[in-house]
Amino acid sequence: MTIIKNAIDSIQIGIEDHQANDDRRNISAVRNISAGILLLYKEKLCQLSPKDNKELLIKQNIRPVRTEDGTIQFEGKGHKTVDVQSIKDRFKSLNIGVDWSRFDNINRLRNDLEHYYTSESPDTVREIIAKSFLLIRDFLTEQLKLDPQEVLGNNAWSVLLSVTEIYMAEEKSCQISLEKVDWVYSTVTDSIKYMRCTNCHSSLIEAPDSDEYYTSIPLRCRSCNEDFTFDEVIEQCIDDSLGGEAIQSVMDGDHSPYDTCLSCDKETFIYTEGKCVACEFEMEHTSCEICGEGLRLEDQWNEGKCGYCQYKWEKVMAE
Numbered sequence: 001m002t003i004i005k006n007a008i009d010s011i012q013i014g015i016e017d018h019q020a021n022d023d024r025r026n027i028s029a030v031r032n033i034s035a036g037i038l039l040l041y042k043e044k045l046c047q048l049s050p051k052d053n054k055e056l057l058i059k060q061n062i063r064p065v066r067t068e069d070g071t072i073q074f075e076g077k078g079h080k081t082v083d084v085q086s087i088k089d090r091f092k093s094l095n096i097g098v099d100w101s102r103f104d105n106i107n108r109l110r111n112d113l114e115h116y117y118t119s120e121s122p123d124t125v126r127e128i129i130a131k132s133f134l135l136i137r138d139f140l141t142e143q144l145k146l147d148p149q150e151v152l153g154n155n156a157w158s159v160l161l162s163v164t165e166i167y168m169a170e171e172k173s174c175q176i177s178l179e180k181v182d183w184v185y186s187t188v189t190d191s192i193k194y195m196r197c198t199n200c201h202s203s204l205i206e207a208p209d210s211d212e213y214y215t216s217i218p219l220r221c222r223s224c225n226e227d228f229t230f231d232e233v234i235e236q237c238i239d240d241s242l243g244g245e246a247i248q249s250v251m252d253g254d255h256s257p258y259d260t261c262l263s264c265d266k267e268t269f270i271y272t273e274g275k276c277v278a279c280e281f282e283m284e285h286t287s288c289e290i291c292g293e294g295l296r297l298e299d300q301w302n303e304g305k306c307g308y309c310q311y312k313w314e315k316v317m318a319e
C-alpha cells in the first residue's frame with residue numbers, strides 16, 4: 001500500500017469515526033485525521049526523494065556516503081522515519097509551505113482533548129476537524145496537485161465541508177460578540193482569540209453582556225452553556241498568547257514580556273503595558289534613578305535603582 005493511500009484511508013476512517021455519533025470514537029476520529037495529515041507530508045517527501053531511493057527523505061537519519069567511483073551520495077540510516085520536527089525542518093529547507101501555526105494549534109487541541117475529553121467536548125472535536133480540513137485541502141491542492149474532493153471521495157468531502165462551515169459560522173458569531181467588548185489593553189485584545197471554556201475547553205465563547213468592565217465581563221460557552229467571567233481565564237489567555245515569546249526571550253537571554261503580579265499573584269503583569277492586566281497594579285519605579293535603565297518587578301525592592309546600581313550603591317555605603 002502506498003503512503004498516499006494510507007493517508008486518505010486514515011482521514012476517511014477518522015470521518016467515519018466522527019459520524020458514528022459515539023463519544024468514545026471521537027478521540028479516535030481526531031487521531032486518525034492527524035495521522036492522515038502526517039502521512040500526506042511523508043508522501044510529499046517521498047515524491048521529492050531521488051528516483052532510485054524513494055524513501056530517502058522520510059528517513060529520520062540521513063548520512064553522506066562515498067560510493068566506489070568516488071561520488072558522494074546520501075543514504076537513509078536505520079528504520080526510523082521522520083518525526084514532526086524533522087518534517088518541519090525538511091519542508092523549510094525544501095521550500096514547501098505549510099501553515100505550521102495552524103498545524104501546531106491542532107496538535108495542542110488534540111493533546112488537550114486526550115487529557116480532558118468529556119462527553120461535552122464535541123465542539124472541540126469539530127474545531128479540530130474544521131482546522132484539519134483546511135490543512136488537508138490546501139496541502140492536497142498546492143503540494144500534491146490532487147483534487148481533494150476526488151481523492152477523499154464525496155462522502156468524506158461533504159462531511160468535512162459541512163463540519164467546517166458550521167464551525168466557522170459559530171466562530172464568526174462568537175468573534176462578533178467578543179469584538180463589542182472594550183478589552184482596554186492591546187495585549188488583552190490580542191489574547192482573546194486564545195480563550196477557552198473552563199469546563200469543556202471549547203473556543204466557542206461569547207459575551208452576552210458587553211457593557212461590564214472587561215475583567216468582570218460575563219462569558220458563556222456556546223458548546224456546554226457554562227457561565228464564567230473573564231478574570232477566571234485571563235491567565236490562560238495571556239499564557240497562551242505570550243508563552244511562546246516568553247520561552248524565546250529566555251533562550252535569547254532577554255526578559256520575559258510578562259511576570260507574576262506583585263499584587264494579585266497572577267501571571268498577568270505585562271511590561272509593555274506597564275501594568276497587571278488583571279488587577280491594574282502598576283510599578284512604583286519604572287526606570288533606574290541613576291542610570292535610567294528600565295526596571296523589572298524584582299527591582300521594586302531597591303527603591304528606584306536597577307540591580308547593578310543598587311549593588312554599587314551598597315558597596316559605596318559599606319566603605
Ligand SMILES: [Zn+2]
Pocket residue numbers: 197198199200201202221222223224225226
Ligand atoms: Zn464549554
Ligand SMILES: [Zn+2]
Pocket residue numbers: 261262263264265266268276277278279280281
Ligand atoms: Zn495583578
Ligand SMILES: [Zn+2]
Pocket residue numbers: 288289290291292293305306307308309310
Ligand atoms: Zn541603574
